Amino acid sequence: MEQKNTYEVHEIEKKWQKHWEKNRSFVAKDGDSRPRFYALEMFPYPSGNLHMGHVRNYTLGDVVARYQRMNGKNVLHPIGWDAFGLPAENAAIKNKVHPEKWTRQNIAVMREQLKALGISYDWEREFATCDEAYYKWNQWFFIKFFEKGWVYKKKASVNWCPSCLTVLANEQVSASGQCWRCDSVVQPKELEQWFIRITDFAEELLKGHELLKGKWPEEVLTMQQYWIGRSDGAEVHFSIEGRQDKLTVFTTRPDTLFGATFMAIAPEHPLAKELAAKVGKSAELDTLVKGQRERKRQRQEADEKAGFFLGVNAINPIHQKPVPIWVADYVLMDYGTGAIMAVPAHDQRDFEFATKYKIPVIEVIGDPAKPVAKFDKAMEADGVMMNSGEFNGTPSSDGKRKVGEWLKAKSQGKPTVTFKLRDWLVSRQRYWGTPIPMINCSRCGLVPVPEKELPVKLPTDVEFTGQGQSPLALSASFVNVKCPKCKGQAKRETDTMDTFVDSSWYYSRFCDSKNSTAPFDPVKANWLPVNQYIGGIEHACMHLIYSRFWHKAMKRLGLVSCDEPFDRLLAQGMVTLGGSAMSKSRGNVVDPNAIISKFGADTARMFILFAAPPTKQLEWSDAGVEGSWRFLNRVWRLINDTVAKSKPQGTLSEEQQKSLKRKTHWAIQKVTNDYGIEIQINTAIAAVMELVNELYLYPALGDATSKEAVRAVVQLLSPVAPHLMEDLWGILGEKGLCSESSWPKADPAWLVSDTVEIVIQINGKLRSRLQMAPGSSKDVLEREALADEKVKSFLAGKSVVKAIVVPDKLVNLVIK
RNA sequence: GGACUGGUGGCGGAAUGGCAUACGCGUACGGCUCAGGACCGUAUUCCGAAAGGAUUGCGGGUUCAAGUCCCGCCCAGUCCACCA
Numbered sequence: 001m002e003q004k005n006t007y008e009v010h011e012i013e014k015k016w017q018k019h020w021e022k023n024r025s026f027v028a029k030d031g032d033s034r035p036r037f038y039a040l041e042m043f044p045y046p047s048g049n050l051h052m053g054h055v056r057n058y059t060l061g062d063v064v065a066r067y068q069r070m071n072g073k074n075v076l077h078p079i080g081w082d083a084f085g086l087p088a089e090n091a092a093i094k095n096k097v098h099p100e101k102w103t104r105q106n107i108a109v110m111r112e113q114l115k116a117l118g119i120s121y122d123w124e125r126e127f128a129t130c131d132e133a134y135y136k137w138n139q140w141f142f143i144k145f146f147e148k149g150w151v152y153k154k155k156a157s158v159n160w161c162p163s164c165l166t167v168l169a170n171e172q173v174s175a176s177g178q179c180w181r182c183d184s185v186v187q188p189k190e191l192e193q194w195f196i197r198i199t200d201f202a203e204e205l206l207k208g209h210e211l212l213k214g215k216w217p218e219e220v221l222t223m224q225q226y227w228i229g230r231s232d233g234a235e236v237h238f239s240i241e242g243r244q245d246k247l248t249v250f251t252t253r254p255d256t257l258f259g260a261t262f263m264a265i266a267p268e269h270p271l272a273k274e275l276a277a278k279v280g281k282s283a284e285l286d287t288l289v290k291g292q293r294e295r296k297r298q299r300q301e302a303d304e305k306a307g308f309f310l311g312v313n314a315i316n317p318i319h320q321k322p323v324p325i326w327v328a329d330y331v332l333m334d335y336g337t338g339a340i341m342a343v344p345a346h347d348q349r350d351f352e353f354a355t356k357y358k359i360p361v362i363e364v365i366g367d368p369a370k371p372v373a374k375f376d377k378a379m380e381a382d383g384v385m386m387n388s389g390e391f392n393g394t395p396s397s398d399g400k401r402k403v404g405e406w407l408k409a410k411s412q413g414k415p416t417v418t419f420k421l422r423d424w425l426v427s428r429q430r431y432w433g434t435p436i437p438m439i440n441c442s443r444c445g446l447v448p449v450p451e452k453e454l455p456v457k458l459p460t461d462v463e464f465t466g467q468g469q470s471p472l473a474l475s476a477s478f479v480n481v482k483c484p485k486c487k488g489q490a491k492r493e494t495d496t497m498d499t500f501v502d503s504s505w506y507y508s509r510f511c512d513s514k515n516s517t518a519p520f521d522p523v524k525a526n527w528l529p530v531n532q533y534i535g536g537i538e539h540a541c542m543h544l545i546y547s548r549f550w551h552k553a554m555k556r557l558g559l560v561s562c563d564e565p566f567d568r569l570l571a572q573g574m575v576t577l578g579g580s581a582m583s584k585s586r587g588n589v590v591d592p593n594a595i596i597s598k599f600g601a602d603t604a605r606m607f608i609l610f611a612a613p614p615t616k617q618l619e620w621s622d623a624g625v626e627g628s629w630r631f632l633n634r635v636w637r638l639i640n641d642t643v644a645k646s647k648p649q650g651t652l653s654e655e656q657q658k659s660l661k662r663k664t665h666w667a668i669q670k671v672t673n674d675y676g677i678e679i680q681i682n683t684a685i686a687a688v689m690e691l692v693n694e695l696y697l698y699p700a701l702g703d704a705t706s707k708e709a710v711r712a713v714v715q716l717l718s719p720v721a722p723h724l725m726e727d728l729w730g731i732l733g734e735k736g737l738c739s740e741s742s743w744p745k746a747d748p749a750w751l752v753s754d755t756v757e758i759v760i761q762i763n764g765k766l767r768s769r770l771q772m773a774p775g776s777s778k779d780v781l782e783r784e785a786l787a788d789e790k791v792k793s794f795l796a797g798k799s800v801v802k803a804i805v806v807p808d809k810l811v812n813l814v815i816k
Numbered sequence: 817g818g819a820c821u822g823g824u825g826g827c828g829g830a831a832u833g834g835c836a837u838a839c840g841c842g843u844a845c846g847g848c849u850c851a852g853g854a855c856c857g858u859a860u861u862c863c864g865a866a867a868g869g870a871u872u873g874c875g876g877g878u879u880c881a882a883g884u885c886c887c888g889c890c891c892a893g894u895c896c897a898c899c900a
Contacts, residue, residue: 005855196843219819223819223820223896227895227896249900250899251900252900295898331900334898335899336899420899539893579882610828618828619827627841631887677891682828682840684840686829689839690839696856696857759834766835770834804880805880814881
């Protein structure tokens with residue numbers, strides 16, 4: 001009979017998956033005395049199928065979870081579904097399937113795929129954000145935020161398709177500004193929208209970075225810092241000739257106030273509209289507004305700046321001289337005050353505008369002894385104030401502060417701080433999301449739905465035509481309600497919430513996912529913060545800022561006690577094929593199912609962990625997958641051979657035993673560090689490979705040293721290839737589950753060796769090596785080095801100028 | 817235009833300022849085989865017969881010693897993009 005040389009992968013994987021489930025091996029236990037560990041991966045959008053990016057994400061998280069479990073931690077490793085969103089609604093319009101049906105079907109498929117991968121989830125805590133039991137709490141939070149004044153309503157611009165008569169999400173507008181369905185040119189339209197006052201938390205979000213330094217990738221913190229965009233400067237009030245109101249600007253350079261030669265206001269500024277009408281240039285203004293929006297939407301490179309004089313002067317408070325007010329298309333309405341004082345000498349954008357329209361340039365920062373004759377570009381660096389009256393001679397850095405103080409003293413402005421972060425627009429004119437739990441009453445205004453009436457459920461009598469405003473508005477039974485305050489006829493809010501709301505607090509729901517009286521029990525939330533969070537870098541700004549904000553809001557509400565939701569963050573790299581991200585449109589997708597059915601989950605997991613460091617881009621390679629498959633079989637044969645030779649077949653020499661022992665403990669040490677501290681799974685696997693290679697060198701397996709080594713191999717690989725290792729654990733005759741066994745400990749005695757190799761360098765170049773006892777003194781090392789034959793030959797006719805000796809490492813002889 | 821990350825053999829990648837190229841893929845050779853694209857082993861950065869020399873995108877610098885630190889440049893990827 002032919003001996004099999006590959007293992008029965010599918011049989012083994014199924015067997016252990018069933019066993020773990022029956023045994024409830026991965027269920028997190030509340031009220032357990034062991035130290036807690038919360039491992040979390042960003043939950044998936046149920047798009048239909050798992051892709052390789054998911055496999056990488058969830059496998060990485062699983063190694064962390066399984067490793068911590070074997071280290072005696074009570075591990076929470078949950079999974080759920082980020083289930084609301086546009087694709088479900090698009091599918092509904094195209095295929096006449098209800099979004100919920102489409103979503104639930106996808107979840108069912110993907111759940112099975114995750115189970116087939118053997119990810120050690122606590123499935124008992126699973127939920128989808130489209131569950132009424134979950135989105136009820138989105139609504140509850142919304143109302144709490146409303147009561148706190150963190151939620152408000154104001155007009156904002158949306159994408160409007162004039163042919164479909166519907167609001168479009170940004171993703172539904174093509175790069176050239178056309179509707180995804182009818183190709184009509186999309187127009188901006190002003191609608192009442194809901195906002196969350198995240199800007200109130202800007203300072204706190206920035207401050208939180210202190211806690212995250214060293215635990216989050218520097219890259220992500222930098223991106224967030226830029227996104228939040230704190231600028232220190234001053235507000236300056238300019239009076240306007242012939243008017244009572246003032247024009248307030250924000251500047252980071254109050255020290256240049258004397259050099260403001262014109263005011264520039266945003267085309268969308270209310271004053272621009274009024275003044276443009278007076279000078280008969282409303283049409284020109286409209287062109288500026290449209291051009292600006294167009295560029296913003298298409299992320300176009302800024303071309304030549306444009307604008308015009310609005311016919312009125314402002315008065316510079318610092319010297320009372322008139323300054324013309326212009327409208328300019330490079331000024332943004334939604335940053336600062338929507339108006340600037342333009343200082344062409346010291347700001348490049350102002351300079352370009354001034355040059356084009358022949359506006360004077362006055363140098364106010366520089367060297368008074370050597371004034372610039374003619375500017376060919378703005379001088380933006382700091383310097384000394386000049387042409388600035390009483391402030392002449394003041395360095396800019398002091399000037400910024402002093403002018404701010406002067407303005408404050410004269411009530412003409414004050415030092416102030418501005419952020420780039422905007423309030424979060426959370427309303428969507430969509431069906432498949434959480435209904436906003438508010439009621440519009442003509443007498444009482446905006447009234448929250450009473451808590452006992454939550455959740456406001458999504459209506460089911462809605463047709464998905466893709467037309468009209470919000471699909472919810474099509475349900476009469478949904479819209480028409482009684483006002484909770486005055487009991488009069490009122491109308492329900494028909495917008496739904498941005499799906500980023502769902503993902504902003506889901507991690508805390510996992511602490512208590514079945515709670516029906518609160519989003520979660522604050523006591524059970526002692527799992528927080530998430531110890532290790534893992535996900536794609538693409539969420540560096542949006543999701544990771546929103547959830548940090550939400551967490552801080554929950555803290556203010558007394559629901560959580562820690563400051564940050566995620567203690568350590570790992571931003572995993574993309575999975576690519578042919579150098580670019582896998583995508584259907586590129587046709588370079590590798591289906592995880594195909595890999596699993598050919599080689600099994602363990603091979604798929606191992607390859608994806610081994611092929612690249614977790615944070616780097618991973619290039620898919622079929623040959624590499626086979627390499628992982630071969631390695632696992634190599635381990636399988638090794639263990640079977642060891643067991644077959646349960647009676648020692650000869651013995652290892654003392655040297656071999658020592659060497660194997662050292663390799664074993666070195667590998668334990670290396671893997672422990674790589675799983676638990678660095679999360680460098682690729683090098684951990686390489687270390688186990690080295691140990692396996694050494695085991696293959698020795699013919700006589702079955703002795704105690706070999707058994708210890710083999711046992712370590714199985715445990716060290718268990719987080720990576722859990723199914724096979726579980727099976728081999730049994731074959732080794734071990735009791736219980738490998739996934740529940742105690743992580744092996746490296747014995748420090750075996751981490752040092754009898755001799756160390758000392759590298760001998762001459763002028764920094766490697767010339768020889770010595771075997772020495774560890775801890776040999778510098779003198780001994782130097783003497784031995786000089787006595788070395790090879791060294792002598794290099795020394796002939798030269799003299800040693802200097803000798804650098806690094807104990808247990810090297811001797812470097814500098815010769816002349 | 818700006819910010820960030822990276823650039824190491826034929827390929828994926830290793831390397832607390834101290835032996836560059838661990839581990840894997842591929843390739844070659846040998847063993848085992850009826851056979852093998854299975855398995856076991858050996859070799860494998862480049863030049864050179866060897867001694868030896870060169871080598872971590874390019875150019876400089878610091879250091880006894882640089883892939884690693886500093887300065888300038890080139891290239892690739894990601895994100896942001898008129899933020900006063």
